[in-house]
Amino acid sequence: AQRVTQPEKLLSVFKGAPVELKCNYSYSGSPELFWYVQYSRQRLQLLLRHISRESIKGFTADLNKGETSFHLKKPFAQEEDSAMYYCALTGGTSYGKLTFGQGTILTVHP
Amino acid sequence: DTGVSQDPRHKITKRGQNVTFRCDPISEHNRLYWYRQTLGQGPEFLTYFQNEAQLEKSRLLSDRFSAERPKGSFSTLEIQRTEQGDSAMYLCASSLRGSRNTYNEQFFGPGTRLTVL
Secondary structure (H helix, E strand, C coil): CCEEECCCCEEEEECCCCEEECCEEECCCCCEEEEEEECCCCCCEEEEEHHHCCCECCEEECCECCCCECCEEECCCCHHHCEEEEEEEECHHHCCCCEECCCEEEEEEC | CCCCEEECCEEEECCCCCEEEEEECCCCCCEEEEEEECCCCCCEEEEEEECCEEEEECCCCCCCEEEECCCCCCEEEEECCCCHHHCEEEEEEEECCCCCCCCCCCEECCCEEEEEC
16 A cells, blocks of 8 residues: 655744655555645645656755655745645556645744 | 636535535646545545546545546536535646656645535
8 A cells, every 4th residue: 555654744944944844655666756735825736746856946855765755855944935745646557646645834934 | 727626615514415516627637636635634535537437436435425527527526415524625636647657747726625514
């Protein structure tokens, strides 16, 4: 069975501090991993995907197959980064169907 | 086209009543997904359509739940004999179908919040 675990429900940092949101997954195969974000009063939207290897809004995430992790990082957090972040995966015969983690609420204080 | 829309945005009903939600996807998208999100949890997959064909249903989707996409455009999700445990946010998403093992971004709607009293 595929599973995504985000161990931190809440994460608080100060503006300018580094931030890391943790994500671990369980999947027998080669999944595709994503980070989705939901800002206050907005829809869930894709932030980044591991396969594109992009940096979006200063965020990066590296897929570590050995540790089955896909942590989201940003070296200098901004107040506008405050949001709910979900890690998600897809793969196998149900390619396209997303399995989400529980989410982490990030609060960046001024 | 302003993206995926869902109607209603909020629904309050009494236990035992039937409810129906509608989702209008982005017009050229042939895949449509339904997810359910309870408080403090991430979205959970319920079912998805490719055009009008329902290709997969989660074991979460009991016999009281049924979804349709009759003409491959909008979709409806009906819950019969609602229970308090059905209270949740119901999210719809749409995407283009990718080629084999190619993920196309899912665009989410604002959701329908169901409260069962």
